[in-house]
Amino acid sequence: MDNRVLVVDDEKEIRSFLSKALSRLGGFHVELAASGEEALHKLEKEPFHLVLTDLKMPKMDGLELIAEIARSKPETLTIMMTAHGTIDSALEAMKRGASDYITKPLNLDEMILRLRKVLEEKQRFVRLKDFADQLEKTNLELRKIDSMKSEFVSVASHELRTPLAAVKNVVQLMLSGKTGAVNE
Secondary structure (H helix, E strand, O other), X not given: OOOEEEEEOOOHHHHHHXXXXXXXXXXXXXXXXXXXXXXXXXXXXXXXXXXXEEOOOOOOOHHHHHHHHHHHOOOOEEEEEEOOOOHHHHHHHHHHOOOEEEEOOOOHHHHHHHHHHHHHHHHHHHHHHHHHHHHHXXXXXXXXXXXXXXXXXXXXXXXXXXXXXXXXXHHHHHHHOOXXXXXX
């Protein structure tokens, strides 16, 4: 799996632990940041599929980081993790753009599963968007073809009606007797 994950936590031990666990057990390519500011700097330099951030950090907390990522890098997924979790903080994280919310102490199997699920959902969304774009393109092509067909039918019917009208008029004149007697 070549998914790039940026782990943001102000505690060095947690960063180190998550880096090893997500790399070895999850197969993710993991980068680390000790603060929200450092994370934003790394996001400017290179793309990440997902940012896993702690809630409580000095200067810029996880909620501010999530909001900034949603604004500047909307294609990057975010997941909030915290030991100080409440329903309100989870809702606030989701409102600001987080894809999921994980509480500490961390269950590695569950965390890896949830990270993969979020990434798979994004891949499904991208595929659906590609299909929708392809469908829209095909729909435009069909409209052009329908327009060409309508134009052809209009021209063809005009070209057929003109000589048929002359033949019809001659036949009516002959049947009304205005051209003289009609023989066998």
